[in-house]
Amino acid sequence: MNSSRARLTLWYASALIATTLALGIAVYAARRVGAIEQVARRASSNADLTLRILGQSRLAGDTIRVIADSLIGPVVSSRVRLLLEAVPGYVIVKDEDERIVFTSRVVQALEPRDVSAILAAAEQLTTPGHAQRVFGSRFDLLVVRRQERTPDGRVWEAITAVDTELGVHLREVLGALFLAAPLIMGFSIGGAWLMAGRVWRPLDRVINEMEAITDGRSLHRRLAQETTGDELARLVTTLNAMIGRLETSFGGLRRFTADASHELKTPLTVVRTDLERAMRARPGSHEQMSALEEALQETTRMADLVESLLTLARADEGRFDLHREPVDLEDLARDVFETATLLGERHAVTVNMVEARGATVLGDRTRLRQLFLNLVTNAIKYTRQGGTVDVLLTRTADTVSFAVRDTGIGISAADLPHVFERFWRADRARSRSAEKGGFGLGLAISHWIAQAHGGTLTVQSRLTRGSTFTATFPIARIATVTPLDGVAVTES
Numbered sequence: 001m002n003s004s005r006a007r008l009t010l011w012y013a014s015a016l017i018a019t020t021l022a023l024g025i026a027v028y029a030a031r032r033v034g035a036i037e038q039v040a041r042r043a044s045s046n047a048d049l050t051l052r053i054l055g056q057s058r059l060a061g062d063t064i065r066v067i068a069d070s071l072i073g074p075v076v077s078s079r080v081r082l083l084l085e086a087v088p089g090y091v092i093v094k095d096e097d098e099r100i101v102f103t104s105r106v107v108q109a110l111e112p113r114d115v116s117a118i119l120a121a122a123e124q125l126t127t128p129g130h131a132q133r134v135f136g137s138r139f140d141l142l143v144v145r146r147q148e149r150t151p152d153g154r155v156w157e158a159i160t161a162v163d164t165e166l167g168v169h170l171r172e173v174l175g176a177l178f179l180a181a182p183l184i185m186g187f188s189i190g191g192a193w194l195m196a197g198r199v200w201r202p203l204d205r206v207i208n209e210m211e212a213i214t215d216g217r218s219l220h221r222r223l224a225q226e227t228t229g230d231e232l233a234r235l236v237t238t239l240n241a242m243i244g245r246l247e248t249s250f251g252g253l254r255r256f257t258a259d260a261s262h263e264l265k266t267p268l269t270v271v272r273t274d275l276e277r278a279m280r281a282r283p284g285s286h287e288q289m290s291a292l293e294e295a296l297q298e299t300t301r302m303a304d305l306v307e308s309l310l311t312l313a314r315a316d317e318g319r320f321d322l323h324r325e326p327v328d329l330e331d332l333a334r335d336v337f338e339t340a341t342l343l344g345e346r347h348a349v350t351v352n353m354v355e356a357r358g359a360t361v362l363g364d365r366t367r368l369r370q371l372f373l374n375l376v377t378n379a380i381k382y383t384r385q386g387g388t389v390d391v392l393l394t395r396t397a398d399t400v401s402f403a404v405r406d407t408g409i410g411i412s413a414a415d416l417p418h419v420f421e422r423f424w425r426a427d428r429a430r431s432r433s434a435e436k437g438g439f440g441l442g443l444a445i446s447h448w449i450a451q452a453h454g455g456t457l458t459v460q461s462r463l464t465r466g467s468t469f470t471a472t473f474p475i476a477r478i479a480t481v482t483p484l485d486g487v488a489v490t491e492s
Helices: 004-059 078-085 112-123 166-212 231-280 286-317 329-346 365-381 442-452
Strands: 090-094 100-103 132-135 140-149 155-163 325-328 350-356 360-363 388-395 399-406 456-462 466-474 478-481 488-491
Touching: 004 078, 004 090, 004 140, 004 155, 004 166, 078 100, 090 112, 112 132, 112 140, 112 155, 166 231, 231 286, 325 329, 325 365, 329 350, 329 365, 329 388, 329 399, 360 365, 360 466, 365 388, 365 399, 365 442, 365 466, 442 456, 442 466
Parallel strands: 350 388
Antiparallel strands: 090 100, 090 155, 132 140, 140 155, 325 360, 388 399, 399 466, 456 466, 478 488
């Protein structure tokens, strides 16, 4: 029963059997109640018929003849007896003195204890219209008791009983159930097996196609889209979307690994070469010190790369906590501008603070400074000598934006969607020389910092026309209480 199709069919068969049994029990119970009501009506009709015979016989002049023999007792006339014998079932007639004046042949054939049981059951019937069930050695009867006063003032009592025949009804129900149930269950279970197979066939195909996508090299494949619009179609759509995300993630991981390996390979080679050169040089010589200094620079560069990778890894896992506090962006922007002015002088680039309309945001001052410095450093790095870099800090009612605009080499339209990817550097826009060499992680880290503060980082650029990077953040609303009147004032 490892197959879902078999388990579903088994559950369906179990439910069908239980339902059939419950239906059979319900039909038998209803049939039993209906049979008892029908038997009760027959017994009542027999009692009414008996009383009508007695009443009409009295009007015709037939009387009870008292026999002196005490063993026989009082009996009705032969003509009345003949009429009463025609009443079906068990019939007992009593007169007003509670003397039995007639018993039908079937009653006479009973054992005395059975007759006593019928009479005892009749004595318990005190409410008109009710019937009493009584069990004997050879019967299962429903007893009815009727009393009636004839026009001459005599009181007659008719006790009639009819066999319930519940066993016959039970056999009828069970017979019909045993005949019909196997056919119904056979067709139903067979239909369930075929239907489950038809429903499971597309799912088996989806499973086989998913099993074929076993590694990252097969993620370019997609499942055939279902057009039924049901749950299976939704499942296929969801799986295709998941495969697409996995393909993107695997591709990014492969590029990340390759780029990281490439970035580490060059400085490691340089460090190894410098150390070998230092080992061959005379101790304390200028050549040895120069080699060690160059190895130290490359080691520092690798340490920066590893630190950047750790920062992004912690950010991806959500384990990088920001120390949030109110930060005045105008003060921070002017601090970054002073540093950028010194960097610009070194590269013969003019840095201007065009506008500074500050605001307060809730964020990590250190990380925000890192973001601003990354943007300014990139702008200076890729702006030719004699160019300009403008720093702008603007605000609206709800946001504040820090923008860096340069007159540098710019970025082509084809490369713009990739500027925030890790290790990305356009061939024409990014140099691998020692002077302008970078890892391609600065903008990725800046993008993460902006998002971590609930903001955005966007870029506008044209090749040879310069670029503009803009970081936008929501303004913090800080409630303070003035000491004079105690009125709460919201400041930003």
